[in-house]
Amino acid sequence: MSHEVASEDEIEPGTVLLDRFRVDHLFAVGGMSVLYRGVDLTTSLPIAVKVLPSRLRTKRLAARFEREARMAIGVRHPNWVVTHEAGALESGTPYLVMELLEGETVYDRLRYDGPFSLPDAVKILCAVLDGVHAAHQHHIIHRDLKPSNVFLTREGPVKLIDFGLSKDLGSQQDRTMVTGPGEALGTPSYMSPEQVLAEDVDPRTDMWGAGVLFYEMVTGFRAFPRAEGGVQDTFTMVLEHEPRLATERNPSLPFAINVVLAKALQKEKEDRFGTIAELREALAALV
Numbered sequence: 001m002s003h004e005v006a007s008e009d010e011i012e013p014g015t016v017l018l019d020r021f022r023v024d025h026l027f028a029v030g031g032m033s034v035l036y037r038g039v040d041l042t043t044s045l046p047i048a049v050k051v052l053p054s055r056l057r058t059k060r061l062a063a064r065f066e067r068e069a070r071m072a073i074g075v076r077h078p079n080w081v082v083t084h085e086a087g088a089l090e091s092g093t094p095y096l097v098m099e100l101l102e103g104e105t106v107y108d109r110l111r112y113d114g115p116f117s118l119p120d121a122v123k124i125l126c127a128v129l130d131g132v133h134a135a136h137q138h139h140i141i142h143r144d145l146k147p148s149n150v151f152l153t154r155e156g157p158v159k160l161i162d163f164g165l166s167k168d169l170g171s172q173q174d175r176t177m178v179t180g181p182g183e184a185l186g187t188p189s190y191m192s193p194e195q196v197l198a199e200d201v202d203p204r205t206d207m208w209g210a211g212v213l214f215y216e217m218v219t220g221f222r223a224f225p226r227a228e229g230g231v232q233d234t235f236t237m238v239l240e241h242e243p244r245l246a247t248e249r250n251p252s253l254p255f256a257i258n259v260v261l262a263k264a265l266q267k268e269k270e271d272r273f274g275t276i277a278e279l280r281e282a283l284a285a286l287v
């Protein structure tokens with residue numbers, strides 16, 4: 001993410017969307033998005049408007065973005081960012097309007113402060129798992145758990161952001177349109193074996209995601225670092241190799257953490273924890 005890309009401007013500052021949301025200025029550029037800060041004129045509360053940049057406005061990515069918007073609006077949970085509305089600009093660019101979060105992502109925190117203490121990491125992971133579990137109840141799999149998609153708000157709550165890759169298990173359209181067979185979307189290091197292989201994902205895919213997220217939070221290293229040889233090599237690591245033991249990366253960690261991580265990061269979904277609640281319990285038992 002960078003903050004200095006002004007050429008990505010998609011919305012004229014001052015534009016009012018849906019007669020309600022005023023867009024003020026660009027504040028972040030993500031891998032798949034441009035974010036603006038603005039105001040909800042009915043409540044005076046700050047908002048974030050996420051837009052698909054025009055360079056990425058292919059039919060498929062626009063469809064994916066609109067799907068994200070629909071799903072995001074459908075989920076209300078203390079550990080999910082609140083999404084107010086979605087729409088499309090006159091140019092056809094889809095956007096969604098969210099509450100503006102104040103704070104930083106786990107990615108930012110790791111970069112500036114290094115690894116989290118075990119108790120902090122467990123607390124954050126438990127909140128992430130609560131959010132993930134709530135989404136699963138709606139038959140939605142997040143599929144993109146990683147440090148930049150977990151937001152630590154200044155007031156306290158941990159919020160999942162970015163439904164960009166989420167999959168609605170109930171929707172036929174999801175299976176046919178947005179990710180066709182053999183087509184993998186996501187950041188290689190954070191993809192589960194089933195995502196790499198473009199096989200079916202299910203709630204246990206988010207268990208893998210929670211595992212790689214936790215590993216990085218307590219060690220400061222990715223479980224499956226970007227390989228020198230490129231994406232294919234990273235995929236091979238994900239499919240065939242065990243990550244280095246977390247306790248080798250950070251000797252202050254208890255050995256039991258290796259056992260929990262190894263179970264969450266089993267290559268076969270069937271070998272992971274049976275439920276998110278079981279993983280949550282195992283994490284809580286570490287502190």
Ligand SMILES: Nc1ncnc2c1ncn2[C@@H]1O[C@H](COP(=O)(O)OP(=O)(O)O)[C@@H](O)[C@H]1O
Nearest residue numbers: 028030031032033048098099100101148162164
């Ligand atoms: N509602 C929000 N409030 C404040 N910052 C946000 C919000 N949503 C996203 N961000 C910031 O913008 C970045 C990119 O947003 P994200 O939804 O993850 O987009 P992408 O699909 O491009 O990854 C996040 O990592 C975070 O720093």
Ligand SMILES: [Mg+2]
Nearest residue numbers: 030148149162
């Ligand atoms: Mg993101």
